[in-house]
Amino acid sequence: MPFLLRSRLRLALLGLALLPALTACPLPGSAQDSNPLPPVVLTEEAISAVMARAVDEVIRPGYRNxxxxxxxxxxxxxxxxxxxxxxxxxxxxxxxxxxxxxxxxxxxxxxxxxxxxxxxxxxxxxxxxxxxxxxxxxxxxxxxxxxxxxxxxxxxxxxxxxxxxxxxxxxxxxxxxxxxxxxxxxxxxxxxxxxxxxxxxxxxxxxxxxxxxxxxRDWKHPGPDNPAFRDGKEAITALLGILVHGAEAVRDQRIEAFYKGEDGPARPRSAIYWRSGNTWNAIKGNLEGLRTLFSKSGMEELLDPAEASIAGSAEFVIASLTRVVAKIDPDIEKAVSEPSERHKMDFLIVNARDLVLRFSDQYGGAIGLGAGFSFADGD
Known part of the structure; x- marks a missing residue:
């Protein structure tokens, strides 16, 4: 069995061991589904309402805070x-x-x-x-x-x-x-x-x-004369892009910047905020931002009721990541040297990637962004 495949298999098994409940949340509407549901048709009004909530209930308060x-x-x-x-x-x-x-x-x-x-x-x-x-x-x-x-x-x-x-x-x-x-x-x-x-x-x-x-105004009211978004599809694509790239950043720029898995070298002093012990606090904040933006904007309301489980599974993964982040030693040098802590970080890598797929492939596909459309980086 090739080395890379063995490594990925170990990570997958680790994710199952640490969080068995994830097996109860399959990726809805996956490529393996031989009878996928037709994409929903979104109205400009529905998208504008989501964008307005994202701005008024998440983004503006976030910058004020x-x-x-x-x-x-x-x-x-x-x-x-x-x-x-x-x-x-x-x-x-x-x-x-x-x-x-x-x-x-x-x-x-x-x-x-x-x-x-x-x-x-x-x-x-x-x-x-x-x-x-x-x-x-x-x-x-x-x-x-x-x-x-x-x-x-x-x-x-x-x-x-x-x-x-x-x-x-x-x-x-x-x-x-x-x-x-x-x-x-x-x-x-x-x-x-x-x-x-x-x-x-x-x-x-x-x-x-x-x-x-x-x-x-530009975010709340997409339209042909809008300098940001010419229509609702562009607007909701941008909002979803925030979630997808935010989840990618947690994995790529926050965790894998210093820890790439059990078979890779650890570089604890490359971790963000390692001196102040804020590495995991920052990642927790990132995850809370993702969760709040997804839930408070009401993006779930754009899904067909038959595929509402997509939203629940994404929120479940975020909650699981947040729970594990809170249990890792804030001293990054200790975290990368202890097997039990490394196992937690392996879990984070596996499930952060899973979160990207749930947002990009599953949610994006379910709201009709088009066959083959993906925000994911493909690695």
């Missing part, structure tokens, strides 16, 4: 700089954890204003395969140019030195303890500038989504 959290983070880091102590340090780190969670929820929406002016990368520069961000932040801290402590100048610099990754290094990286013994140290003031820059970027994103004549 991110802005609020980032503002608190900026205040907490500034307070730590002004009066360094165990309490103010703990408050700054707790605020960082909260902002990571709030951003992870809404970062799945990799569409719209966040793609303009590099705003996504200005909040989170990741993956950073060549450690560009680390090198630039370390060089900045050695150089100690006072201009780098001014939040107004950061947007003109490399995105690698102005987001959550840079701030994590300031608060948790090598030399972070030096901030405890010096009021208004350069390192801390740079961190405060980064936090203010994140808050400003979050504020601009929230403002863009709050304008009634801007992107929210």
């Amino acid at each position: 991110m802005h609020t959290s980032a503002t608190r983070l900026a205040d907490a880091v500034s307070a730590y700089c002004a009066a360094p102590s165990p309490d103010t340090r703990a408050a700054a780190r707790a605020a960082f954890d909260d902002t990571v969670a709030k951003w992870s929820f809404i970062e799945i929406v990799r569409d719209g204003p966040v793609l303009q002016e590099n705003r996504f990368e200005r909040i989170l520069f990741y993956p950073d395969r060549k450690s560009t961000g680390l090198k630039q932040v370390q060089a900045l801290l050695v150089r100690m140019d006072e201009k780098d402590t001014d939040a107004a100048t950061l947007p003109g610099k490399s995105v690698a030195v102005q987001g959550l990754g840079a701030l994590e290094y300031v608060l948790y990286g090598t030399g972070a303890a030096t901030m405890d013994g010096a009021k208004d140290s350069f390192r801390c003031r740079y961190g405060a500038a980064v936090a203010k820059n994140i808050a400003a970027t979050a504020a601009s994103l929230s403002a863009d989504w709050e304008r009634p004549d801007g992107v929210q």
Whole structure:
């Protein structure tokens, strides 16, 4: 039996062992079904209603919450700089954890204003395969140019030195303890500038989504004169794309960035937020964002009642992934070295891929996106 096939077979068996209940949720309308149901015919009104709920009940609140959290983070880091102590340090780190969670929820929406002016990368520069961000932040801290402590100048610099990754290094990286013994140290003031820059970027994103004549109008009302979506099919395709690519990112960019399975080498220091122990908190936030977008937008309502189980099975997989994520050791170096923890990560890889297929192949096919249509990356 070829090596790759053996590896995939082991992963499949592992998924069955960890979560037997998944066998009760077959992929509805699969390619093996010799009598697939005809695709449903969607109305523009039904799609507009789904898009409106996605915007009003998920996306706009998500960016508002991110802005609020980032503002608190900026205040907490500034307070730590002004009066360094165990309490103010703990408050700054707790605020960082909260902002990571709030951003992870809404970062799945990799569409719209966040793609303009590099705003996504200005909040989170990741993956950073060549450690560009680390090198630039370390060089900045050695150089100690006072201009780098001014939040107004950061947007003109490399995105690698102005987001959550840079701030994590300031608060948790090598030399972070030096901030405890010096009021208004350069390192801390740079961190405060980064936090203010994140808050400003979050504020601009929230403002863009709050304008009634801007992107929210375009998303809610597809039409021939709409610059975003010419019809409902384009709109619902984009919304589904958020789910598909969000699930792919959990697997490819969050888990397989540092762990590719039992037969592959582990690279724990490539994991997102490994210094602060927020790797799994971030993945949990991603999954919560996917679950909330799918459920609160009412995408299930676009399915034919005979295929409603597609929605339930997708939500079941998300819940299962979330439950396992919560049980993995937050110390990534320990997680990749312990067999029991590696088994949990194997489960995540298998079932994150399953989630992609449920959204792309099953839901997409059921709402009539067309024969052979798929968002999946095919690996």
